[in-house]
Amino acid sequence: MRLAVLGGGGFRVPLVYGALLRDTAKPRVEEVVLYDVSPQRLEVVAHVLRGLAAGYDDPPRVRTTTDLDTALRDASFVFSAVRVGGLAGRTADERVALELGLIGQETTGPGGVAFGLRTVPVAVRVAERIAALAPRAWVINFTNPAGMITEAMRRVLGERVIGICDSPIGLVRRAAAALGLDPARVSPGYAGLNHLGWLYGLEHEGRDVLPRLLADDAALAQVEEARLLGPDWVRGLGAVPNEYLYYYYFTREAVAAGSGRTxxxxxxxxxxxxxxxxxxxxxxxxxxxxxxxxxxxxSYMAEAREVTGAGDRSAADLEAGGYEGIALALMAAIARGEPTTMILNVRNGTALPGLPADAVVEVPCAVDASGARPLATRALPGAFLGLAQQVKAVEQTVIEAALTGSEHLAVTAFALHPLVDSVSTARRLLDGYRARIPELAAVFPG
The missing domain is CATH 1.20.5 (Single alpha-helices involved in coiled-coils or other helix-helix interfaces)
Structure with missing residues (x-):
């Protein structure tokens, strides 16, 4: 099998290749094609991959290219992890918002809107090339904002694009470990959107053990999300939120923490x-x-942990790995027909009540050779559902704005976001991002 990695010069690409090196089952990925707009970054990553492959008898072959069509042709899987505007664009996502007294974060709040506005058109063009050159390929999307970009690419690729994120599985793993349970033997009740979800249940041997976790101060202290948000707040919610909910529940603290280096x-x-x-x-x-x-x-979310006193990340978390394992498990389930259940970003259908059928949601899915199918979830409580509905409306407005070039819809997307406090501020956000991010200005020239 051939795997095309879009954003192949990215810093985290060696994690994916390392996972492929450890995969010995058949069929397996035999060739990796790295695509990036920067030949210099591709060269650097290729040096790292050669170091990783040393000592392996039959490592996947690696090719690099700056031509998208060359990368996509004959691919069995496409892994998309591009960053339109690069890290310079990310710093602008953060700074423009912070200068207006708002959350400065790459996927949450106005920064996520700006990221989506410039990324959606690129993602859709990529999807069109995949449809033309590798129509049978499965696309695994990690390009942020992951839920929004997956939803945009679905317009072209339908069920053959699936979004992944390592935050939910990390949360489930930490919750299970805190109770002394094997994470592989629990079934999570988890639902929401990418970077906006809640663990509301954790089934083990037919019993929901999440109430036991919420009642145990010592166990909660082992869960980073509970340390970050505070055990009393988590206990009051009756669920453990995804770590990115910190920006909604502790907005003032997050803005204040952004006064230093982002x-x-x-x-x-x-x-x-x-x-x-x-x-x-x-x-x-x-x-x-x-x-x-x-x-x-x-240093991940270090500013939030410092403000809340959550402490350093645990050694177990650092060693457990992240999205590369999810990507490999998803490819294995599809390519080898190895049934599994995973939390993924897929079309909702009727899985999550209260959200549109065509919306991409983040829920447990059954995965096999035919793809990923969302499993029915419990209806979210009103406070959770209302926030998810509002953010989903923003995401869908971003997609329409980006694909039509509508400045009015772009302002509307900013203004509708729960972390933006006025229409006037929304207009200033669009102007600020346009002035600092050429890729966004190209979509909305003004």
């Missing part, structure tokens, strides 16, 4: 240093990437 600014500096270092010392590529990865992982 996550995007930190990553931009770190990754510039990494890519430059490998170009200077390619023989040391793997060691440099390993150090940079450790720094990146340990």
């Amino acid at each position: 996550r995007g600014e930190s990553l931009l500096e770190q990754q510039d240093r990494f890519y430059a270092g490998v170009r200077e010392r390619p023989g040391d590529a793997l060691a440099q990437w390993t150090r940079a990865r450790r720094e990146r992982d340990t």
Whole structure:
């Protein structure tokens, strides 16, 4: 099988290749084609992959290209992890919002709207090329905002595009471990949107053990989301929220924490240093990437953990891995017909009451050779559902704005977001993002 990786010069691509190296079942991915607009970044990542492959008898072959059609042709799977505007665009996503006293984050709030507005047109064009050159390929989307981009690509590819995220499975893993249970032997009750979901149940041997977790202070203290949001708040909700709900429940604190260097600014500096270092010392590529990865992982949501006193990330979390394992499990389930259940971003249908049938939601799914099918979920409580409905309306407005070039709809998307406080501010957001992000200005030239 051939896997095309879009955004193949990205820092986290070695994680995917590492997972492929450990996969020995048949059929397996035998060739990886890395596509990126930057040949320099592709060269750096190729050096890291060669280091990872050393010692393996039959590692997947690696090719690199800056031509999208070359990457897509004859692909069995396409992994999409592109960042339109690069990390410079991410820093603008954060800073423009913060300068207006709003949340500065790449997927949540106005930053997520800006990211979506410039990414949706690119994602749809990519989907069209996939439909033309690899119509039987399955597309695994990790391009953020993942739910929104998956929904946009579905207009072209239908059921053959599936969105993934590592946040829900990480939450389930932490909740199970806190109760001394094997995460592989629990069934999560989880529902919502990408970066906006809640763990409302955790079944083990026919019993919901989540109430036991919520009642146990010592166990809750082992769950990062509970430390981040506070055990009393989580207990009061009756569910453990996805970590990104921090930005909704602790908005003022999150804005205040953004007064220093933002996550995007930190990553931009770190990754510039990494890519430059490998170009200077390619023989040391793997060691440099390993150090940079450790720094990146340990600093994840550091500003939020500092404000709330959540402490450092646990060693178990750092070693457990993330989206690369989800991508591999999804490919294995489809390619080898290995049935499994996973939390994925798929078309809702009737799975999550209260949201449109064509909306992409994040829910447990049954996966096999025919693809992913959402499982029916419990109706979300009103406070959860209302927030999910409002954010989904924003996502769908972003898609329409981006595909039509409508400035009015772009302003509407900002204004409708629950983390934006006025229509006037929404207009200032669009102007600010247009001034700093050329890729967004190209969609809405003004």
